[in-house]
Structures are given as C-alpha cells and as structure tokens.
Amino acid sequence: MIEIKEEIERFILIGVSLGDTYKNGKIQADDTAESIIELKELVKTAGGETVGVLIQNREAVDKATYFGKGKVEELKALAAETGATGIVSDDELTPAQLSNLEEALDLKICDRTQIILEIFAKHAxxxxxxxxxxxxxxxxxxxxxxxxxxxxxxxxxxxxxxxxxxxxxxxxxxxxxxxxxxxxxxxxxVVRTRDVTRAQRTKANIPSAAIVGYTNAGKSTLLNKATGASELEADMLFATLDPVVRELDLGTGQKVLMTDTVGFVRKLPHHLVDAFRSTLEEAKYSDIIVHVVDASNPDMEKQIEVTYETLDNLGIKGKTFVTFFNKCDKPETFDLQLKDLRADYVIKGSAKAGNGLDELKTVLDRIIKEKRNYIEKVFSFAEAGEIQKIRRNGQIISEEYKEDGIHVKAFVDRT
Ligand SMILES: Nc1nc2c(ncn2[C@@H]2O[C@H](COP(=O)(O)OP(=O)(O)OP(=O)(O)O)[C@@H](O)[C@H]2O)c(=O)[nH]1
Ligand SMILES: [Mg+2]
Missing domain, CATH: 1.10.287 (Helix Hairpins)
Known part of the structure; x- marks a missing residue:
C-alpha cells in the first residue's frame, strides 16, 4: 500500500495496449489511453502525483515483467529523468511481475488495484x-x-x-x-442488522429506487438536490462508499426511498467486489434503478457499458431502469445525441443546477403507478379493515364517507 507521507509520491503510470479485442462476439475498442487518464485521477485521489506515462503496444502483457525488456529499460531511464518514486501499472500485477519489476527498477511498484484499495481505505x-x-x-x-x-x-x-x-x-x-x-x-x-432495517422498510411499503452509476457521475449531488440531503459531493473518485437512504416526496402524495450507492469503475478489483458485495447489491432490493451518467465525460459510452456490466455481474436485472444524463449544463453536452436503448426512461438534466429533477419525480411516480391498479370502490362500513389494508399496501387517493358506505379511489399493488 502507498503510505501518504509528508512528501508527495511521484508516479509513472504504465499500461499495455492490446489493440482492439473481441469480447462476447463484439469488437472491444482499445481503451488503454482512457484507462490511463482515469488511473491518473485515481492516483491523484489517493494523494499521489503523476510525473510520466508509458504505454507499450503488445499482443499480451509480459508474464515476467509486464513490459518487454527494452521497455523496462526505457522506463528506468524515464524514472531517473523525472525523479519518480514509484510505478503504477494499469493492470493488476502478478506477484512475479511485482517482484521482478521491483528488482529491475529499484522503485516502489503498485498496481491499479492497490490504488483503488488505498482510496477506499481513505474514504471508508x-x-x-x-x-x-x-x-x-x-x-x-x-x-x-x-x-x-x-x-x-x-x-x-x-x-x-x-x-x-x-x-x-x-x-x-x-x-x-x-x-x-x-x-x-x-x-x-453488521449486514444482518442492515437486513432487518431493510425488511422494516419493505414492510412500510414505500417503493425504493437505487441511484447507481460510474464514480463521479453526480449520484450524491442528485440525491442531495432531490431530497435536500447533505451527502458529500466531491470532484474525486469514490467519494461515497456507504449506501445512504433518503425519502423523496414525489409531490403527488407518493413517496420513494432513494439510496445513493458506491460508484463503479472499469477494472473494479474483484476482491473489492467480493468484500463490498452487500453494499454494491443494495440496488438488488430496489424496485427502480436510477442510472446517473456524466454526459460531459468523453468516456461516457464506456462508463455506461461498465455500469451495466457491473450490474449484470451482481445479478441486478428485471428492474425498471431510468437513465439520468447528468451535467447537461456543461457546453460539452450541448450537441450530443443522448440515448440509452437499455433504459425504460431517459431524462436529460443537471443535478447541480436542479434541471430534470421534476421530470425524474414525474417518471418515478408513473413507474410506481404502473406497477399498481387504479380502483374505485364502495366499501361497506363493516369492511373498513379492507381500507386499512390498502392504506398499508397501496396509496389512497380519496376516501369519502357516504350513506351507502365508504367511497375509495386508490392504487393497489398488482401482485
Ligand atoms: N457541472 C456539473 N457538475 C456536476 C453536476 N452534478 C454533479 N457535478 C459535480 O460532479 C462531481 C461529482 O459529484 P458527486 O455527486 O460527488 O458524484 P458521485 O457520482 O456521487 O461520485 P462518487 O460518490 O465518487 O462515486 C462534483 O464535483 C459535483 O459538483 C452537474 O449537473 N453539473
Ligand atoms: Mg457519491
């Protein structure tokens, strides 16, 4: 792990570009350059400084030293020239690669995984x-x-x-x-205690929506603006690690519980996914997924893909998806065609400026109502208990006491 000392550590970032590859029958465009830009952000968030970048085009990473021999020499020269104190590789290194590189370079060697773990440790x-x-x-x-x-x-x-x-x-x-x-x-x-809390919430029958998305997309900002909460919003990666739940009033008498969750990133270390499974899976227990996308990020497409992939891996499917294209106040987004074919609803807005939030509430309200049946019924006074049930499991729009009984207009759950 990197220890953040008084002196800021100076890193050279290294990556191997494999060119375009095939995955699931599709061509995956090489994204080493974008991944390295992101690694630079990760290093910054971990408290380090990037003083150089070196990418090698290769058919595969070298099993012993990650880079090929000549490139390791080049790396050595660059390290001397820039006064680097360490190297960060964009891919997780094997123990052999770690020790061989350490020996060849006599510098501290870390990988992307360690940097992400370091950030998580700082933010937990x-x-x-x-x-x-x-x-x-x-x-x-x-x-x-x-x-x-x-x-x-x-x-x-x-x-x-x-x-x-x-x-x-x-x-x-x-x-x-x-x-x-x-x-x-x-x-x-700890998880058992949380399950109990969740069960209590489910019993209260308030529908729930989980806010998911790539790190730094603006999930916490959206939650704060929509519900008046004050969760940390910061221009850094993985600012939020713990799920936070807030009640959102949709303005129609309907309420929804919104959960802010930990952000996703490409190459999310699998040890982290395992350890954070219960936190990451918070979305599994929600009726609706609000997927926040930073539309101003040039890497948006890949970030959307990574988010869907991560959700798939966590077994989160069969939900109603709302994609919220965020940061549309930024000029970079003005000419963009924003669409997401996998989403049931798409909204464009800016959480920071408060744009699109009313539309989000309308959409959430519609989704909840679609899952319910509208009924107009007259109950006899003896059936008052039935109305009590509806109040618990559905939403009463109006309730009038007349001579022939109680006239109720309400939404009740389909199931
Ligand atoms: N211009 C602009 N900036 C925004 C908008 N929404 C969020 N931001 C900024 O984007 C940065 C990240 O916002 P957060 O809300 O912390 O993002 P997050 O998705 O919760 O990020 P993590 O918790 O780190 O995964 C902050 O600097 C916000 O001020 C927006 O609509 N427009
Ligand atoms: Mg956050």
Whole structure:
C-alpha cells in the first residue's frame, strides 16, 4: 500500500495496449489511453502525483515483467529523468511481475488495484465500510503471498528448501486467514442488522429506487438536490462508499426511498467486489434503478457499458431502469445525441443546477403507478379493515364517507 507521507509520491503510470479485442462476439475498442487518464485521477485521489506515462503496444502483457525488456529499460531511464518514486501499472500485477519489476527498477511498484484499495481505505467511514476495505486488502495480500509461495517451491523443491522465508510465509498466511475469518464474522453481524432495517422498510411499503452509476457521475449531488440531503459531493473518485437512504416526496402524495450507492469503475478489483458485495447489491432490493451518467465525460459510452456490466455481474436485472444524463449544463453536452436503448426512461438534466429533477419525480411516480391498479370502490362500513389494508399496501387517493358506505379511489399493488 502507498503510505501518504509528508512528501508527495511521484508516479509513472504504465499500461499495455492490446489493440482492439473481441469480447462476447463484439469488437472491444482499445481503451488503454482512457484507462490511463482515469488511473491518473485515481492516483491523484489517493494523494499521489503523476510525473510520466508509458504505454507499450503488445499482443499480451509480459508474464515476467509486464513490459518487454527494452521497455523496462526505457522506463528506468524515464524514472531517473523525472525523479519518480514509484510505478503504477494499469493492470493488476502478478506477484512475479511485482517482484521482478521491483528488482529491475529499484522503485516502489503498485498496481491499479492497490490504488483503488488505498482510496477506499481513505474514504471508508462506517464500521462496515472499514471491515470491507480491510477484507479486500487482506485478500489481495493473500493472493499475492500464495503466488510467491508457488514461486519458491518451483525454484527449489525437495529437501532443504524449506528455509526461514517459507516459514515466515506460512505464519503470514495463517495470520491473514485468521483475520479474514474474524472480519467475515463481524461483517456478517453488521449486514444482518442492515437486513432487518431493510425488511422494516419493505414492510412500510414505500417503493425504493437505487441511484447507481460510474464514480463521479453526480449520484450524491442528485440525491442531495432531490431530497435536500447533505451527502458529500466531491470532484474525486469514490467519494461515497456507504449506501445512504433518503425519502423523496414525489409531490403527488407518493413517496420513494432513494439510496445513493458506491460508484463503479472499469477494472473494479474483484476482491473489492467480493468484500463490498452487500453494499454494491443494495440496488438488488430496489424496485427502480436510477442510472446517473456524466454526459460531459468523453468516456461516457464506456462508463455506461461498465455500469451495466457491473450490474449484470451482481445479478441486478428485471428492474425498471431510468437513465439520468447528468451535467447537461456543461457546453460539452450541448450537441450530443443522448440515448440509452437499455433504459425504460431517459431524462436529460443537471443535478447541480436542479434541471430534470421534476421530470425524474414525474417518471418515478408513473413507474410506481404502473406497477399498481387504479380502483374505485364502495366499501361497506363493516369492511373498513379492507381500507386499512390498502392504506398499508397501496396509496389512497380519496376516501369519502357516504350513506351507502365508504367511497375509495386508490392504487393497489398488482401482485
Ligand atoms: N457541472 C456539473 N457538475 C456536476 C453536476 N452534478 C454533479 N457535478 C459535480 O460532479 C462531481 C461529482 O459529484 P458527486 O455527486 O460527488 O458524484 P458521485 O457520482 O456521487 O461520485 P462518487 O460518490 O465518487 O462515486 C462534483 O464535483 C459535483 O459538483 C452537474 O449537473 N453539473
Ligand atoms: Mg457519491
């Protein structure tokens, strides 16, 4: 992990461009350049400075040193020239690549995963968030220790090779395993408490909407503007880590619970996804997904794709999707054709300026009503209990006491 000392660390970012590739029968355009721009933001958010960038075009990353031999030499020269204190690779490095690069360059070597973990560690506020980050960090270390062990046994093997290094490794492994199970237990308790809260909410029968999207898209800003909340909005990546729930009045008597969630990013480390699964899955329990997109970002298309991919991986489907193209106050967006064929509704607006929020409320109200049936019915006074049920599970529009009974106009759940 990088320790943020008094002195700001100076990094050279490295990436391997594989050219266009095939994935799921589609051509995936090479996005190494965009990914590196993003890595620069990540490094900045982690407290470091970028002093150089080096990209190599290759058919595959080098198994031993990530870059090819000549490129490693070039990297060495660039590091000397720029006074770099470390290297950050855009892809997760194997233990072998880490140690070989360290040896060749005599600099601190990190990868994108470590930087993201560092940011999460800095931003985690709640006990749950902190446990999740520590778990992810330990799992990263564990996987790298295992790799190292493999290396050792390949090099030596046989009698006499079980040196002190190997022993220490075993101790480390055991310590990590113990701590992981301790944290998992604690996390289980925290998550159970949250499940109870969620169950209570579901019982109250207020529909829910989860705000999801790429990091820095403006999710928290949208929640704040719409509900008058005061969650942290910041021009940094992963400002929000813990789900936050607020009630939003749609202005029609209908209320909806809005949850702000952790943002997504390309190459989201899988240890993090595992550790943060319960947080990331918050959207699973929502009726509606509000997908916030930063329409001013040149990388918008890819960011939309990453968001859908991440949602798919988390098993979040079958919801009503509303895509909110945000930051439309910025001139970069003025000439853009904004569409999202996967969404059920599309809104263009600016959370910051407050544009599009009324439309969002109208759309949310419509979605909720579409899931319900409108009824007009006269109940006898003896059936007052039925009305009580509707009040609990639906929405009463009007209720009049007349001679022949109680006249009710209401929306009731279809299911
Ligand atoms: N110009 C403009 N800036 C916006 C708008 N909405 C949000 N921003 C800015 O975008 C940055 C990110 O906003 P956040 O609301 O923190 O974004 P987020 O999606 O919650 O980000 P994470 O929690 O980090 O994933 C902040 O600097 C906001 O002020 C908008 O409509 N227009
Ligand atoms: Mg946020």
């Amino acid at each position: 506020l709640t006990r749950e968030g902190k446990i999740q980050v520590e778990l992810a960090q330990l799992k990263y270390r564990q996987s790298h220790l295992i790799g190292l062990g493999g290396n050792l046994s390949r090099q030596g093997g046989g009698i006499g090779t079980r040196g002190p290094g190997e022993k220490k490794l075993e101790t480390d492994r055991r310590l990590i395993r113990d701590r992981i199970s301790e944290l998992n237990n604690e996390l289980g308790n």
